Amino acid sequence: MRARDLFDYPLATTFRPPNIRKILSDLSGRQDFLPTVECEHGYALLNVVMHSDTxxxxxxxNLRPYQRDGGLVALQLADLTVEQEEAFYTxxxxxxxxxxxxxxxAxxxxxxxxxxDTEL
Incomplete structure (x- = not known):
């Protein structure tokens, strides 16, 4: 999937760091983007995704348990450079x-x- 293709669907995010927002904007050819749904909590976001086409x-x-049981799959963006992929991580x-x-x-x-961190 190309980053530009993401914008053909509603996007749901938590309050994302600016680095991810900038990369998605750059890859899509847009100046900026606003997600369709923005959630404060990661599990609320997963609930939205599991029950819609977002x-x-x-x-x-947060995704691992849902990926193991087959409920969700991670999409790979084919047009990411190594530098852009690294910048996705916060x-x-x-x-x-x-x-x-x-x-x-604490x-x-x-x-x-x-x-x-050890699992990653």
């Missing part, structure tokens, strides 16, 4: 104040992030 743009980790980090320990909840989040 194409969703979501985090890979980088997040955990920060904390110097001299303050992390709460048990420590659990860090463990979960490390586990997810």
């Amino acid at each position: 194409i969703g743009i979501a985090c890979n980790a 980088r997040y980090g955990v920060v904390s104040r110097v001299g303050y320990g992390l709460s048990p909840l 420590q659990g989040l860090v463990r979960q992030l490390i586990a997810c």
